[in-house]
Amino acid sequence: MQTLEKATAESTKGANIAMLMSWPMMTARTLPLPDRRARIRLETAVWDGLDAISAIEGRSIRELCGDLDASRSTGASLPSAIRNYVLDYFRKAERMQGL
Structure with missing residues (x-):
């Protein structure tokens, strides 16, 4: 009986994760960087996060991405750095808020 309960709990947990997940929507933006224009494809959630950081920090997306582009290691793509x-x-x- 305990095995059946455990199996049911496991399948329910998987169903909850599946309900929370969705395929990410990809969005492309063209960013004017200091040395070029770059067309970047990222998940919409990542762009939303970058927009929020831009507002919080009072810096433009261009500035943030320019700094990331200049500081990323050789071989690392700009989308991965972002x-x-x-x-x-x-x-x-989150850590600073103690959550």
Whole structure:
């Protein structure tokens, strides 16, 4: 009986995750960087996060992405650098709030 309850709980947990997940919508933007124009495709949620950071920090998307482009390591793509920056920014903000 306990095995059946555990199996039901596991399948229910998976269903909840599936209900929360959706395929990410990709959006492309063209960014004027200091040395070029770059067309970047990112998940809409990442762009939303970058827009929020821009508002919080009082810096333009162009400035933020220009700094990320200049500081990223060789071989790392700009979209990956942006994703990591947005994730790290909000992780650090959460830690600072003590959540």
